Amino acid sequence: ATMPPLLAAMATAGRHGILIKSAVVLEQLRLTDLVAFDKTGTLTEGTPRVDRVDTVTELSQDEVLRIAAAVETGSEHPIGAAIVDHARIRGISVPVASGFESTPGAGVSAYIDGRAIAVTKPGVSELNSTTQQIADEYEAAGMTVVLVWVEHRPVGVIGLVDTVRPGARSAVADIERITGNPTVLLTGDNRSAAQDAAKRTGIVDVRAGLLPDGKANAVNELQALGSLRWEGQPHRVLVVGDGVNDAPALAAADIGVAMGRTGSDLTLDTADAVLVRDDLGALASVIDLSRRAHRIVV
Ligand code: ADP
Ligand code: MG
Secondary structure (H helix, E strand, O other): OOOOHHHHHHHHHHHHOEEEOOHHHHHHHHHOOEEEEEHHHHHEOOOOEEEEEEEOOOOOHHHHHHHHHHHHOOOOOHHHHHHHHHHHHOOOOOOOOEEEEEEOOOEEEEEEOOEEEEEEOOOOOOOOHHHHHHHHHHHHOOOEEEEEEEOOEEEEEEEEEOOEOOOHHHHHHHHHHHHOOOOEEEOOOOHHHHHHHHHHHOOOEEEOOOOHHHHHHHHHHHHHOEOOOOOOOEOOEEEEEOOHHHHHHHHHOOEEEEEOOOOOHHHHHHOOEEEOOOOOHHHHHHHHHHHHHHHHHO
């Protein structure tokens, strides 16, 4: 017996590496005319590594890494994993922290020996000029920058670099050709790091420094813009992301797509579809497929 066309299309999508949660999603995919990507873990591998460590007090680099790694042990963010790995590689013994708290899109905090330690992005608190200068220098080099704080005083700056996924550039080009519209990059990271990833993937529209709700607002703004393809109708926006920080944007989108391998549980739950093999190239194929499947049905 032959499968009904919609089911067959869902099965084909599965073979392309996209798990679609319901047939309704297939219909939404057909109408998708604008795609927005998260940066870290979506356009990039999401396995950043620590490239630079600077200290701005009497603490040594290893001491800065030691306390940063202790706090990041509780984090599920790729930045946290990178800092913990780096400390391990340098043979630093990492103490146990308590009272871990995470603010998606901003940073993490905990206590070590009763002292408040935080690892955050710049901009959450005023910096002295030395620290600001180092942070600016790292940012200008396209790095992701985090600050290490002890009792609300900055003690160190860590610069991280991440690699763009090999298929990202061609996926962006294919998607722009199929949707007929430029893609968008949405990130909580700094503007220079965002521009660096954008340049490497061919994305022109870059929205940086966004908190999770800011990403969702950006999605709503994009939806409100009239589409060229659908004669002034609102854009149907597809968002791809991997992190807890992307969940609001995925929920706001017409279609939320999660990275299957690196995606957090919350993101996978919120998503309408999952890129099983983290292959962005599958997106273009499946949008194309959904349009062809529709022609078969009607
Ligand atoms: P993206 O949108 O690129 O996936 P996020 O929104 O997850 O990035 O994070 C934005 C910024 O917040 C990071 O670039 C970093 O500066 C800071 N940040 C997020 N999580 C952490 C963490 N666990 N430790 C330190 N900084 C963090
Ligand atoms: Mg991410």
